[in-house]
Amino acid sequence: MTASNSKTSLRTCSKGHEYYKSSDCPVCPICEMERKPESGFMAQLSAPARRALEHNNINTLEQLAGFTEKEILKFHGIGPSSIPKLKQALQEQGLSFKQG
Numbered sequence: 505m506t507a508s509n510s511k512t513s514l515r516t517c518s519k520g521h522e523y524y525k526s527s528d529c530p531v532c533p534i535c536e537m538e539r540k541p542e543s544g545f546m547a548q549l550s551a552p553a554r555r556a557l558e559h560n561n562i563n564t565l566e567q568l569a570g571f572t573e574k575e576i577l578k579f580h581g582i583g584p585s586s587i588p589k590l591k592q593a594l595q596e597q598g599l600s601f602k603q604g
Contacts, residue, residue, distance in 0.1 A: 545593035556581030
C-alpha cells in the first residue's frame with residue numbers, strides 16, 4: 505500500500521494491520537471491515553454510524569426505538585444518510601423513533 509499524499513502516515517494497529525491515514529482517527533479500517541456485521545440493521549450502516557450507536561449502547565432496534573431522530577442525529581458519526589436506513593429497519597419490525 506502506498507500513501508496517496510504527503511499528509512498520510514503509515515500506522516500499525518494492535519492486530520498488526522498496516523494502513524495509511526491522514527486524520528487523527530485511531531480506527532484501523534481493516535479491523536472495521538472484519539467486524540462489520542453480515543446481517544441486521546447494523547450491516548446497513550457506515551462504520552462511524554455503527555460505532556456511534558455502539559458507543560451509546562444501542563445494539564438492537566428496540567433500544568434504537570427509545571430515542572428520537574433528533575437525539576440520534578446528535579451522535580458523532582451519525583449523519584443524515586443514516587436516518588432513512590434506520591427508519592426502514594425500524595419500520596420492518598413495526599417500530600419507529602420515539603416522538604419528541
